[in-house]
Amino acid sequence: MPTMVAVCVKEGAGTDPMVQDMSESTGMADIEELDIKRAQPRTKRRHKPFPGWLYAVLFLVFDFAAVAILQWGVTMSSTRVELSSPLVGLGDLIVKMFTKANFVLVLNMILVGVIYMVLLMLINRFWIATPVLLAVAIVIAVIEHFKIGIRYEAILPSDLGFLGSNTGNLMSFVPAGWQWVVLGAVAVFAAIVALCVGLNRIDARHGRMIRTANPGMAAAVRLLLILCPALFLGVYTMHVGTVGSWANVFSSALGDIPSMWDSVYDAQRNGPVVAFVRQLNPKVMDEPEGYSEETMREVAARYADAADAMNETRSEYLDESTVIFVLNESFSDPSRVPGIELNQEATPEVDAIREQTTGGLMLSSGYGGGTANLEYMSLTGMSMANFNSSLTSPYQQLVPSQRWTPSVNQMWGDAENSLGFHPYEPSMYSRATNYRKFGFSHFYTLEGDDVIAHRDTIDKSPYVSDAATYRSVLDEVGSTDANQFISVITMQNHMPYNDWYSDNEFTVTNTDGAEPLGEDETREIETYAKGVSLSDKATAEFLDELDAIDKPITVVFYGDHLPGIYSTAGEDQNNSLALHLTDYFIWSNKASSSQGTKNENSDYTSPNYFIAQAAEHMNAKVSPFLAFLTQMHEHVSAMEPPVVNNIQGWSRIPEGQPIYLDADGNPMVESEMDAATRQLLEDYKLIQYDVTAGDGYLKDLGFMDAPER
Known part of the structure; x- marks a missing residue:
């Protein structure tokens, strides 16, 4: 607008000289100021690093999301009506915390959270470790979905053999129409990645978990936060199958009620993580004296x-x-x-x-x-x-x-x-x-x-x-x-x-x-x-x-x-x-x-x-x-x-x-x-x-x- 005024004044005839002088001086000043602003480089909007408490909240949110995804794998694929085994979904796990003081959902979150923490410390990037965890949860849930649909059987420790010489037999778990489930899983994962990329952009910390000027101190802290959770998970897995052990008592106190006549119902009722880990190392027999x-x-x-x-x-x-x-x-x-x-x-x-x-x-x-x-x-x-x-x-x-x-x-x-x-x-x-x-x-x-x-x-x-x-x-x-x-x-x-x-x-x-x-x-x-x-x-x-x-x-x-x-x-x-x-x-x-x-x-x-x-x-x-x-x-x-x-x-x-x-x-x-x-x-x-x-x-x-x- 100042330019337009200046041009009009400059080209106009019979204009009052005083007005003309004022217009010209004002217009030239504005033009010079505008040119200066255009010549200066744009400054980016500065983002603040996420505070520690927000990371803690997000940790719990994504931990819950992983458990929810795994629970979907054992719940949504069940089409059978079992007289003695009613369908149990994520909502049931939430409700019984308040109605029956059963906290098996919390137990599942603890076990997944331990794995999550190890991933975070290994990668040292919150926005990379999170999609990795959820990707693993999605893959397991899809396989569980397929296996239950074909065999009405949850993933068992014995299925780990498929990761070796029997990998080709995994196709026996794949039902007709599997492509749509896989496409849906890919879409969900893409959404998770997009969310994490977006949050990473606005987080000035970019998800770095351990930040210190002393590299040796950072490495020591990360190692400690890897070993402690991993040790807990290993000891828990070794002992949870033994009646009277601290791990078994801990699981029972939080609501684990084994229902092993039906592996699907057991996974639904107690959560797939708890049901799986409980069977990894059962105590079969004490070694008899003199065995050789x-x-x-x-x-x-x-x-x-x-x-x-x-x-x-x-x-x-x-x-x-x-x-x-x-x-x-x-x-x-x-x-x-x-x-x-x-x-x-x-x-x-x-x-x-x-x-x-x-x-x-x-x-x-x-x-x-x-x-x-x-x-x-x-x-x-x-x-x-x-x-x-x-x-x-x-x-x-x-x-x-x-x-x-x-x-x-x-x-x-x-x-x-x-x-x-x-x-x-x-x-x-x-x-x-x-x-x-x-x-x-x-x-x-x-x-x-x-x-x-x-x-x-x-x-x-x-x-x-x-x-x-x-x-x-x-x-x-x-x-x-x-x-x-x-x-x-x-x-x-x-x-x-x-x-x-x-x-x-x-x-x-x-x-x-x-x-x-x-x-x-x-x-x-x-x-x-x-x-x-x-x-x-x-x-x-x-x-x-x-x-x-x-x-x-x-x-x-x-x-x-x-x-x-x-x-x-x-x-x-x-x-x-x-x-x-x-x-x-x-x-x-x-x-x-x-x-x-x-x-x-x-x-x-x-x-x-x-x-x-x-x-x-x-x-x-x-x-x-x-x-x-x-x-x-x-x-x-x-x-x-x-x-x-x-x-x-x-x-x-x-x-x-x-x-x-x-x-x-x-x-x-x-x-x-x-x-x-x-x-x-x-x-x-x-x-x-x-x-x-x-x-x-x-x-x-x-x-x-x-x-x-």
């Missing part, structure tokens, strides 16, 4: 001699018959529960079979749960009584990382001779993974490559019936002349018991003098009794069908545990043993030379003895290990870790003597046992330690090998 290669050679020789002596009087071989292990979910006779009375018998068929063949009562380590532990003992001959109390679930904490996994089915040779049937999710208790490791060629379930053939349910029950499961087994047994080992885990009588059956003739009352039953307890017991009655009939019909097959077949049938519905009886600790006894029998068909055989000392047992009892029932020759189990059963009829009346949890009793029963079902006190029995118990611990946690000396000594023909 020389000691194990002596043990192997002792029971090789015992096997030779037994085999002189036995003429058959286990793999010359088809052997079927049937774990019938929650099967037991309700009439044995103290304080209740049914209007009619629920298990007359199984009761009659138990009287005609080898059979009796099985001591169970579970009540209302713990199925896979009973299954593990029956398939391996190992006992939960020997494990450290920190090992609550061998299927999750032991088998996936075990280098040597001998199991009874391996005596049938090639994997094609070993089959598994379970009309439910293959990922529960990591069964699909473990059955492959045991050497089963097929594991028939409701999902995956091997879908079970028959999936009928009864009335309103959501579970596949026992009759349908048995039909699937019969289809396989009848389709080949080969002898097989078959493991069957039924689901019909799994909890809950919500009045499933339309025509239920069972009623239950309390016995004279006993506490009256509640309405819910009554309904559950009556529903359960009807289900067990249906299983009883289906089992008898199954055996009739096997009787008609012209090849030798032996069935080992057992209930894994009682259902957790007897709340009134459970209030009395004197009922503990009664609430841990289920039914079992070993039966052979007409084509077997052992039909109608009844072993001595068969009134009581535990599942670790089943294969040795089956060999005795079938008059079959034994390996040194089966010879040991045979002798062990002669001295201690049943054994389990300490048990309680509460529904099975995932924190075993850390102290107390295991439960030992004699041939009459009476508890045995270890300090009062004779020398031979104590020697057997010591040998059992040595054998089990060598196989599960030791150096595996017995592997090359033929201890588990079936006898040669």
Whole structure:
């Protein structure tokens, strides 16, 4: 504007000279000032460094973001509705801090925060370390999302093997439409990078964490802030799987409640970081006194001699018959529960079979749960009584990382001779993974490559019936002349018991003098009794069908545990043993030379003895290990870790003597046992330690090998 005025004044005619002089002088001054300003360089806007308190706030924000991303990986990908495992998301972790004083979210943030701190000190740039942390969280969450979508199984420590020679198998986790998930993850990461770049521009400190004029001092501080968190994480990881350790107590105090029957639910409920780290270093067993290669050679020789002596009087071989292990979910006779009375018998068929063949009562380590532990003992001959109390679930904490996994089915040779049937999710208790490791060629379930053939349910029950499961087994047994080992885990009588059956003739009352039953307890017991009655009939019909097959077949049938519905009886600790006894029998068909055989000392047992009892029932020759189990059963009829009346949890009793029963079902006190029995118990611990946690000396000594023909 001054220029325009100056030009106008200069060009105008007849203008007053005074006005003209004033205009010219003003305009020229403005022009000169403007030119000076234009000639001067522009000064950048100066930003201030972020204060320390803001870095602390941002640290917590990004720490929470990493945990939220990881929680998304185990939550958003679950499409299955699990009756006993409701979906648990990030919101649930937040809410239960205020409603239940459960701070497992904080525990996850502590563990991720420790890793975050190490990254910060290694890189020494907040705005670089942060996207690196979140990138790792995104990658893990996407892989978890894919794995759960394909297998309904969270990332487990055993999956670390994929980072080595099995990297190519990672593609087995990739479902259809994976590109969209990856693109979404890339978009989220791009947004994170853009945010960090922007914040870095306005932070005059540019994220430098340690700033000092003394380089040596800076290096020392950074090293200290790397070593201390890393040491904490390492020690925590080493001890969190051990009951009673500071790390285990710390986790429990903040709300970690292991739920390892379902790895996805466990990760949802307790956070994927906590659920993963808890399984990295479980305490399997304490090393027995005197354990060495020389000691194990002596043990192997002792029971090789015992096997030779037994085999002189036995003429058959286990793999010359088809052997079927049937774990019938929650099967037991309700009439044995103290304080209740049914209007009619629920298990007359199984009761009659138990009287005609080898059979009796099985001591169970579970009540209302713990199925896979009973299954593990029956398939391996190992006992939960020997494990450290920190090992609550061998299927999750032991088998996936075990280098040597001998199991009874391996005596049938090639994997094609070993089959598994379970009309439910293959990922529960990591069964699909473990059955492959045991050497089963097929594991028939409701999902995956091997879908079970028959999936009928009864009335309103959501579970596949026992009759349908048995039909699937019969289809396989009848389709080949080969002898097989078959493991069957039924689901019909799994909890809950919500009045499933339309025509239920069972009623239950309390016995004279006993506490009256509640309405819910009554309904559950009556529903359960009807289900067990249906299983009883289906089992008898199954055996009739096997009787008609012209090849030798032996069935080992057992209930894994009682259902957790007897709340009134459970209030009395004197009922503990009664609430841990289920039914079992070993039966052979007409084509077997052992039909109608009844072993001595068969009134009581535990599942670790089943294969040795089956060999005795079938008059079959034994390996040194089966010879040991045979002798062990002669001295201690049943054994389990300490048990309680509460529904099975995932924190075993850390102290107390295991439960030992004699041939009459009476508890045995270890300090009062004779020398031979104590020697057997010591040998059992040595054998089990060598196989599960030791150096595996017995592997090359033929201890588990079936006898040669």
